Amino acid sequence: MDQHPIPGTYQEQAIELAPANVRTFLANVFSYMTLALVISGAMAWWFGHDLALLQYLINFETGKQTILGWVVLLAPLGLVFLMGGMVERLSGPALFAIYLVYSAVTGISLSYIFLIYAASSIATVFFITAGLFSVMAIAGYTTSTDLTKLGSILFIGLIGIIIASVVNMFLGSGTMDYIISILGVIIFTGLTAYDVQKLKRMGGVVATGTETAQKMALMGALSLYLDFINLFLMLLRLFGRRD
Numbered sequence: 001m002d003q004h005p006i007p008g009t010y011q012e013q014a015i016e017l018a019p020a021n022v023r024t025f026l027a028n029v030f031s032y033m034t035l036a037l038v039i040s041g042a043m044a045w046w047f048g049h050d051l052a053l054l055q056y057l058i059n060f061e062t063g064k065q066t067i068l069g070w071v072v073l074l075a076p077l078g079l080v081f082l083m084g085g086m087v088e089r090l091s092g093p094a095l096f097a098i099y100l101v102y103s104a105v106t107g108i109s110l111s112y113i114f115l116i117y118a119a120s121s122i123a124t125v126f127f128i129t130a131g132l133f134s135v136m137a138i139a140g141y142t143t144s145t146d147l148t149k150l151g152s153i154l155f156i157g158l159i160g161i162i163i164a165s166v167v168n169m170f171l172g173s174g175t176m177d178y179i180i181s182i183l184g185v186i187i188f189t190g191l192t193a194y195d196v197q198k199l200k201r202m203g204g205v206v207a208t209g210t211e212t213a214q215k216m217a218l219m220g221a222l223s224l225y226l227d228f229i230n231l232f233l234m235l236l237r238l239f240g241r242r243d
Contacts, residue, residue, distance in 0.1 A: 025203030025217060026141075026196075032221030036103035037228065043107030048114030058112070076106045083222065092214040099218050106229070113236065121241035128239070129232040136189050137224075140196030151194040157187045177237065184234035192227045195220070 047053045051060075057069035065073065079102040083095060090098070113122060140147065161180050168176045199220045206213045 021206070021208050022200055022203035024208045025206060025213060026199060028214070028217040029199055029203075029220040029224065032099070032218055033224045033228070036099065036106075036221065036225045039100065039103040040107030040110065040229070043104050044110045044113070047108050047111035054111060054115075057108070058115075072105060072109050076102055076109060079105065080222070080226075083219065087215055087219060090215075092211040092218075095215050095218050099222065102222075103225075110229075110233075113240075117236060117240040117242055121239075122236065125236045125240055126232060129228065129235055132189060132235075133192055133228050133231060136192040137196045140193030141200055143193070143197065147194045147197050150190060151198070154187050154190045154194060157183065158191070161187065181234045181237040185231060185238070188227050188231040188234065192224070192231070195223045195227060199224075 047057070057066060057072055058064070059066055079098060083090075083098055083102070087095060161183050164176065164180050168180065202216055202220065206216055
């Protein structure tokens with residue numbers, strides 16, 4: 001009797017379709033991420049080049065943020081918690097709508113960079129970030145090394161730089177800011193590889209075309225978007241040329 005597997009059995013189809021599922025899932029993740037970056041970039045550029053709009057966020061006489069400016073600054077954090085805490089209750093379209101709002105508000109909150117750095121410098125650092133992010137994403141996708149332990153270490157490091165950043169808001173130390181930026185680049189490049197590997201595994205088990213797959217792809221895109229934006233800001237603090 002022939003002991004070879006029968007073509008077309010469920011087991012064989014699952015093995016054959018798994019790579020396709022991963023590719024489809026990751027394609028959706030990166031499409032959502034790219035969409036968010038485009039929206040954020042457009043909103044940041046729009047507000048950053050329109051003083052009539054920017055004055056609602058910053059008081060040019062005092063150089064401090066307005067109440068609306070603080071709302072815009074803190075709103076993205078609230079939206080992240082909303083998406084993470086309500087992901088199972090929200091429908092796919094509702095989660096997508098919040099994701100779009102988050103992308104726009106985050107872009108507005110980043111518009112201040114055009115007041116600090118030269119536009120050419122911002123563009124240069126953006127492309128450097130894109131290149132570094134791409135390299136780490138490919139590394140996370142192709143490596144056979146389990147990055148789970150690395151992810152735990154990086155998460156602890158992330159908490160550390162958040163605490164250090166808050167402390168430095170009061171100290172105003174340029175040296176500490178420089179150290180935080182360097183550590184931030186290391187942490188977010190590592191998190192990029194870790195998150196891509198995690199998403200690759202998720203893509204192998206989620207059924208494509210379902211609402212669950214859409215919501216998982218949106219949350220995955222949010223993770224990679226945060227990696228990219230934070231990596232960009234850290235590099236901008238290190239290499240950005242001030243206007």
